[in-house]
Amino acid sequence: MKAPATERRVTQMHDVRTAVMVYLVSILISVFSQILLKISANKTYPSHLREYLNPHVIIAYGMFFISTILTMLALKYVPLSSGPVLESLSYVLVPVLSYFILKESLNRRKILGMAVILAGVFLFNLSL
Amino acid sequence: MSDSNKKGSLLPVYLLMHFGIFIFTMSTVCAKLAAQYEMFSFHFFLFYGLDLFGAFLFAVIWQQVLKRMPLSVAYANKPVSLVWGLIWGALLFQEQIKWNMIVGAIVIFAGILIIGADNEGAGDGKAGDTDA
Numbered sequence: 001m002k003a004p005a006t007e008r009r010v011t012q013m014h015d016v017r018t019a020v021m022v023y024l025v026s027i028l029i030s031v032f033s034q035i036l037l038k039i040s041a042n043k044t045y046p047s048h049l050r051e052y053l054n055p056h057v058i059i060a061y062g063m064f065f066i067s068t069i070l071t072m073l074a075l076k077y078v079p080l081s082s083g084p085v086l087e088s089l090s091y092v093l094v095p096v097l098s099y100f101i102l103k104e105s106l107n108r109r110k111i112l113g114m115a116v117i118l119a120g121v122f123l124f125n126l127s128l
Numbered sequence: 129m130s131d132s133n134k135k136g137s138l139l140p141v142y143l144l145m146h147f148g149i150f151i152f153t154m155s156t157v158c159a160k161l162a163a164q165y166e167m168f169s170f171h172f173f174l175f176y177g178l179d180l181f182g183a184f185l186f187a188v189i190w191q192q193v194l195k196r197m198p199l200s201v202a203y204a205n206k207p208v209s210l211v212w213g214l215i216w217g218a219l220l221f222q223e224q225i226k227w228n229m230i231v232g233a234i235v236i237f238a239g240i241l242i243i244g245a246d247n248e249g250a251g252d253g254k255a256g257d258t259d260a
Binding site for chain 2: 081104118
């Protein structure tokens with residue numbers, strides 16, 4: 001009677017993998033929303049209200065909302081402790097996208113840091 | 129060298145930032161709780177609502193923090209959420225914490241600090257100076 005249990009296990013593994021993919025998409029969306037927020041924060045606005053109510057911030061929060069739904073759905077199968085670890089990939093994505101979009105510098109030290117983060121994410125997920 | 133003066137005035141910003149990070153981790157806990165319940169049930173909406181409220185509170189705090197320090201420095205502090213994730217995962221969801229997870233978290237933290245240390249020097253004077 002081993003077969004059903006194995007099958008269930010395989011299904012669970014499949015669910016976790018799909019959920020991790022969904023989580024990664026949600027991270028990508030949230031990274032783009034962070035970049036939009038930084039573009040907005042770099043500008044000066046006439047009032048406090050306009051700091052929040054401008055197209056950049058509104059679109060950024062819309063993307064953030066979509067990413068919360070995806071993250072929540074993914075967390076059904078992804079362990080809570082893995083959440084912040086997967087989100088660490090944004091520390092790799094943000095410098096790379098900041099380099100291209102915000103024209104922020106990307107040097108050897110940053111690249112080293114990004115490589116170390118990737119190694120850490122790999123180490124963490126060895127048992128997933 | 130007015131750097132020390134600047135750092136002193138940054139203390140409330142750092143405290144606010146870590147309060148924000150704590151709220152952020154609690155909102156992830158609520159998201160995980162929401163996902164355990166049947167979709168569109170009362171508890172699903174309750175916990176997803178709390179998740180959104182936490183995310184909203186975090187977003188307001190984060191926007192204020194970002195105005196006062198470079199994004200990269202703020203990001204260098206955010207990996208504290210790795211520790212919160214391990215704690216809440218083990219305490220609330222009985223997740224097994226293995227050695228490779230702790231080592232992995234430490235390595236990620238180190239990597240983020242490497243990036244953060246780099247930006248603290250390079251970004252000084254660029255952001256936040258004009259509207260302080």
